[in-house]
Structures are given as C-alpha cells and as structure tokens.
Amino acid sequence: MTEATINRHFIQQIIDTDIERGKWGAPGDRSVVTTRFPPEPNGYLHIGHAKSVCLNAGLAKEYGGRFFLRFDDTNPAKEEQEFVDSICADVKWLGGVWDGEVRFASDYFDRMYTWAVELIRKGLAYVDEQAPDLIKQQRGNLTEPGAASPFRDRPAEESLAQFEKMKSGGFSDGGAVLRAKIDMASPNMNLRDPVMYRVVNKPHHRTGGRWHIYPMYDWAHGLEDSVEGITHSLCTLEFENHRPLYDWFIEAINKGRGPGSEWGERIHHAQQIEFSRFNLEYTTMSKRALKLLVEGGHVAGWDDPRMITVAGLRRRGYTAESVRHAVIEAGITKYNALTDFTKLENAVRDDLNRRAPRRMAVLDPVKLVITNWGEHGDPDRLEELPAINNPEDERAGTRPVKFGGELWIERDDFMIDPPKKFFRLGPGREVRLRCGYWVRCHDYTADADGRVTEIRCTYDPQTRGGDSPPPDSDGVVRKVKGTLHWVSAADCLDATVRLFDRLFNDPRPGKRTGDILDDLNPDSLTVLTGCKVERSLGGATPDEPAWADGIRRVQFERLGYFCLDRDSTPEALVFNRTVTLKDSWAKEQAKG
Ligand code: ATP
Ligand code: MG
Numbered sequence: 001m002t003e004a005t006i007n008r009h010f011i012q013q014i015i016d017t018d019i020e021r022g023k024w025g026a027p028g029d030r031s032v033v034t035t036r037f038p039p040e041p042n043g044y045l046h047i048g049h050a051k052s053v054c055l056n057a058g059l060a061k062e063y064g065g066r067f068f069l070r071f072d073d074t075n076p077a078k079e080e081q082e083f084v085d086s087i088c089a090d091v092k093w094l095g096g097v098w099d100g101e102v103r104f105a106s107d108y109f110d111r112m113y114t115w116a117v118e119l120i121r122k123g124l125a126y127v128d129e130q131a132p133d134l135i136k137q138q139r140g141n142l143t144e145p146g147a148a149s150p151f152r153d154r155p156a157e158e159s160l161a162q163f164e165k166m167k168s169g170g171f172s173d174g175g176a177v178l179r180a181k182i183d184m185a186s187p188n189m190n191l192r193d194p195v196m197y198r199v200v201n202k203p204h205h206r207t208g209g210r211w212h213i214y215p216m217y218d219w220a221h222g223l224e225d226s227v228e229g230i231t232h233s234l235c236t237l238e239f240e241n242h243r244p245l246y247d248w249f250i251e252a253i254n255k256g257r258g259p260g261s262e263w264g265e266r267i268h269h270a271q272q273i274e275f276s277r278f279n280l281e282y283t284t285m286s287k288r289a290l291k292l293l294v295e296g297g298h299v300a301g302w303d304d305p306r307m308i309t310v311a312g313l314r315r316r317g318y319t320a321e322s323v324r325h326a327v328i329e330a331g332i333t334k335y336n337a338l339t340d341f342t343k344l345e346n347a348v349r350d351d352l353n354r355r356a357p358r359r360m361a362v363l364d365p366v367k368l369v370i371t372n373w374g375e376h377g378d379p380d381r382l383e384e385l386p387a388i389n390n391p392e393d394e395r396a397g398t399r400p401v402k403f404g405g406e407l408w409i410e411r412d413d414f415m416i417d418p419p420k421k422f423f424r425l426g427p428g429r430e431v432r433l434r435c436g437y438w439v440r441c442h443d444y445t446a447d448a449d450g451r452v453t454e455i456r457c458t459y460d461p462q463t464r465g466g467d468s469p470p471p472d473s474d475g476v477v478r479k480v481k482g483t484l485h486w487v488s489a490a491d492c493l494d495a496t497v498r499l500f501d502r503l504f505n506d507p508r509p510g511k512r513t514g515d516i517l518d519d520l521n522p523d524s525l526t527v528l529t530g531c532k533v534e535r536s537l538g539g540a541t542p543d544e545p546a547w548a549d550g551i552r553r554v555q556f557e558r559l560g561y562f563c564l565d566r567d568s569t570p571e572a573l574v575f576n577r578t579v580t581l582k583d584s585w586a587k588e589q590a591k592g
Helices: 010-021 047-063 083-091 103-122 130-137 158-166 215-228 237-252 287-294 308-314 320-329 341-357 461-466 584-591
Strands: 036-037 066-071 125-128 179-182 197-199 214-217 233-236 271-275 278-280 335-337 367-368 383-388 400-403 408-410 429-434 437-445 452-460 484-486 492-500 525-534 553-554 560-564 573-579
Touching: 010 233, 010 271, 036 047, 036 215, 036 233, 036 320, 047 066, 047 083, 047 233, 047 278, 047 308, 047 320, 066 083, 066 103, 066 215, 083 308, 103 158, 103 179, 103 214, 103 237, 103 335, 125 158, 158 197, 158 214, 158 278, 179 553, 197 215, 197 383, 214 215, 215 233, 233 237, 237 271, 278 461, 287 461, 308 320, 308 525, 308 573, 320 341, 341 553, 341 560, 341 573, 367 525, 383 461, 400 484, 429 461, 429 525, 484 525, 525 573
Parallel strands: 036 066, 233 271, 278 335, 367 452, 492 573
Antiparallel strands: 125 179, 179 197, 197 214, 367 408, 383 400, 408 484, 429 437, 437 452, 492 525, 553 560, 560 573
C-alpha cells in the first residue's frame, strides 16, 4: 500500500484509479463521480440504509461530483407516498444533499419499455406464458441445469404482440412474463432466462393505471443508473452474483449500437460495486420485520425511539453526525460483520458529551428539607447560583439555578442504612449538592412501608456554589465524597421521562426460534411521570446550541443524555433518554 492509499477504503481506491485513468471523463476530472441512493418506497429507512446514504452522498461530496436520490418505485403493490416523504426527510436529516429533483424509476418506464422491445427484436428476450410455478421449476438448481420454456424460441413478432398485450392489461397477474434469453444452463442461476417484466394489474402511486407491467429489479436497476449517468453503482454484497446480469442487460442493449446504427448510440454503463451491509446486534435490518413490529403494535410506530429506523433514532435523540460516524466507522469492506450496539451508543455519547448542555432533573423525587435555611436569612428566599453548562465547552458559559429550603433529590441517592461504599446521603452523612451547598442529613421520615417521605438536612452557608468550606481551627478541611443533583421544589417543572432498553433480548433476534417476536424485550420501555426538572428546561434558553434538526438535546447530570420529544407541550414536558452516560448495560450483562 502506498502512502496515498492508506486509510482509503476500497471504493475510494477504485474511484481514485478511475479518475487518474480518465475512465469516465478527462483524466483527473473528479467531478464526473456520480452516485445515487436508490430506495424502494416500501418502508422507512433504517440504520443500514443510512450507511448507503452516507457512503453514496459522502463520496459525491468528497469528489465534488453528483449524488441523486432515486426511488426504485417498480412495485405498485407495496409502495406508498408516505414512505417517499419519510425517506426524503431522512436522507436530508442524514446530510444527504441530492442534486436537482428527486428522481423516480417510474419516470423511465417508457424508455425501459422501448429497450425491452429492442431486446425482443434482437432475439434476446421472449414472452413466456407458462404458469409462474412451472417457470420456477424449470430453472433447475445449483447442480442441475434449467429446462428451456416451450416459448423460448417463439418468433419475435409473436413476443412483441404478447408483450404489447401484457402492457395494456390483456393478461391477469402472473399470466405472462417477459424473459431475457440468456443461458438455462448457466452456473449462475440469475442468468437462467431471468424475468424482466411481470404483469401487475394494480395502480401505481405515480403512474396510476397507465401500466399493467412492471420491471424486475435486475432489469430496471442498471437502466436507471444508465439514464442518470451514474458512474459507480454501489450496492450490498448479496448483489455480487447479480452483477453479470446487470452487465448483460446493458451489453444486450448496446449490442449493434454505435454511430450510424439503426438502434442508436450506445447507452451509459455504470460500474456496480458491492460493499458490506451494516448489521447491528440486538436488532433487525429486515424491512419486513420492522413492518411487522409496527403493524403488530409491538412498537408505537415507525419512529418509536426503540426502533433503529432513521426516524426512530432521530426521535430517540441521536444526532445525524453520530449516526454517520457509526455507519461509516463500521467499515466499507467486502466482509459482512455484526456491529456492537455499544459502538452506536458510544458514537452518540461522544457527540453529545461535546455538545449537549448540562441540566438537572430528578426522575424519582424525594423531598429534602433544609431545616436551618431560615437561620441564615429569609426562610422563603431562593438563591440564584451559577451552574456550568458544559465542562467540555467553556464558551457554553453558565446558567442561573435557584436553590432554596426545599429541594427534590433522587430517591436512590439516600439510604437509611447505607453500606460503607455508598458515598451518597444517609443519616449523619454529608454530601455536596452540585453547584449548590453542602448538606448533612440529621433526620428523615418514612411511611408505614418504610418508604422515605422526607429527608431533613442542615446546610453549611460557607459552601456556597458547592465549594469546600474553609479549614477549621485545627487547619483541617472537611471533605465529601458524593455530589448529588437536585432541583429546587419552588422552581421546577414536572415532566414525563421515557427510559428505553434494547427492543430485543437476543443479540441475533429470531435466531433461536425463527420468530423475532420471541426475543422481544417486554421491559424495553419505562415511562416515569412526576419527574422534576429545572425550570430552564421549559423553553429554549439562549445558551443552548442551535441543533440543525431543531431537536433540543441535554445531559441530565448523572442520568444520561435526553431529548425533548415531539409529544411535549410547554405545560407537559416529555423527554426521551437517548443513552445513559456510561455503558452500564455492558456491566449488567457481565454480571448476569
Ligand atoms: P428490500 O429491497 O427487500 O425492500 P432493502 O433493505 O434492500 O430491502 P432498498 O430500499 O432496496 O431496501 O434499499 C436501498 C439501498 O439501501 C440499497 O442500495 C441497499 O443496498 C441499501 N441497503 C439496504 N440495507 C442495507 C444495509 N443493512 N447496509 C447497507 N446498505 C443497505
Ligand atoms: Mg433492495
């Protein structure tokens, strides 16, 4: 490897060589690079698709070329406008900037049809009127060659007439197909006279009732790439053995073409390159399975924050930057691998650690009363203290928080009879309240079940801001081991907080029993109501960063990163936990 190729993935290396040799234009011209993201509008995008978006859009950006968003809308039975809209929004969110208008394969149906007619006339395609099951049977298998259809050698004129009839609604679904005439004995099953068109008598979301035939993926895809002048047609590894067919179709059209030919000029022939899929443990990348989760009501919709759809990740609080980082970091290679869920979580932790302002929130509140608050001034006073917004970013400054005689702290930060290593609060113990004061517990009350109802403390006025008190008369400085978060009871807001766990219990859902639903985690969602959050969370404050997607993200001190959910109203705040601060889950697993 030379210096220049180090850290360049294999696709970048191919493109670099192409540019150097002038394969697509003048040597050295980088702007010829043209890529596309070709989703079928039959579901929402998931994080696997995000890899393809980021790779394709990223390459076009890197080389100063072009990137297209093209819908592969070739199956009217499963496609919907809702999916088109969501996919556009998701690609945009991921940072994919497509060139010109959104493109649709259906806009090329006329051209594809003309090329199909051309292949029939060249003797390279024929209409087969056998039953679909029979056609399937005749394909043979890996050890046995296929058998020729009795329609294989019918005259071109006959096929042309039947193809026209297919197109205009003269056949019922499955009544006839157009097949390429390649090689029924090919060791590559894809080349055993593959189907190019089938009859589907259903209206299409864009072309309405105009067509009764729809092109198959292999036939359509290379033509779409050709029409758009795609240079590098990137797809996932499972298409490797479709590449000969991809090339065959373009070459079949180009056969006999050239200057002065009756067929016209040669058409553009993109290079198909396969790369590894993005796979993530504890989830599934199957659109069918994701659809099942939504339609079966196992999640609250495509954008449920537990889903690894792009919409779900966004609603969970993931940033586009962190998703981009995670999918590209997983590697552009020729080998499929399973990515650790922790890698994805660490990507968003790293990003939010840098950017998310710190706030205080108490999820399971218990009252803490400062019994000597009135001895040092007005008992009802609230003292405004500065709280650091982001220790990772000095420019983020501070915000005022109000400290008073009644506070909320986290129920599990107090123990009646704490073990030695518990550095938080207990009878007789002293702790620091973050950017507030030091408090020492001298009493508490509990109900009949032993559940603590109130914690009573004194505070030390010399510890304002959480600072250490001055040394005592012997020169000894008191120390505390624990720092707790809190909110002022007189100056806070109520909130609902959603905590999420993995949607599945198994790293490979469905592997055990064949049914992913068997591995659903019944405890993947916990909704906490009556949480107390500091008042600044009520509306965006000037110190908050401007998030490109308008989603407010914060760190709740000691609890994790959270975002404001779209269900939120100014009166009823709703937060989603994006991720905990540390990877507590991996630790739990190790214990279990
Ligand atoms: P299907 O074709 O079964 O509906 P699909 O996941 O392939 O499902 P497409 O809409 O065809 O969905 O995918 C659009 C693009 O995203 C394709 O180029 C595909 O190769 C790519 N893609 C899909 N899943 C992944 C993945 N897990 N990792 C990387 N790229 C992916
Ligand atoms: Mg696909």
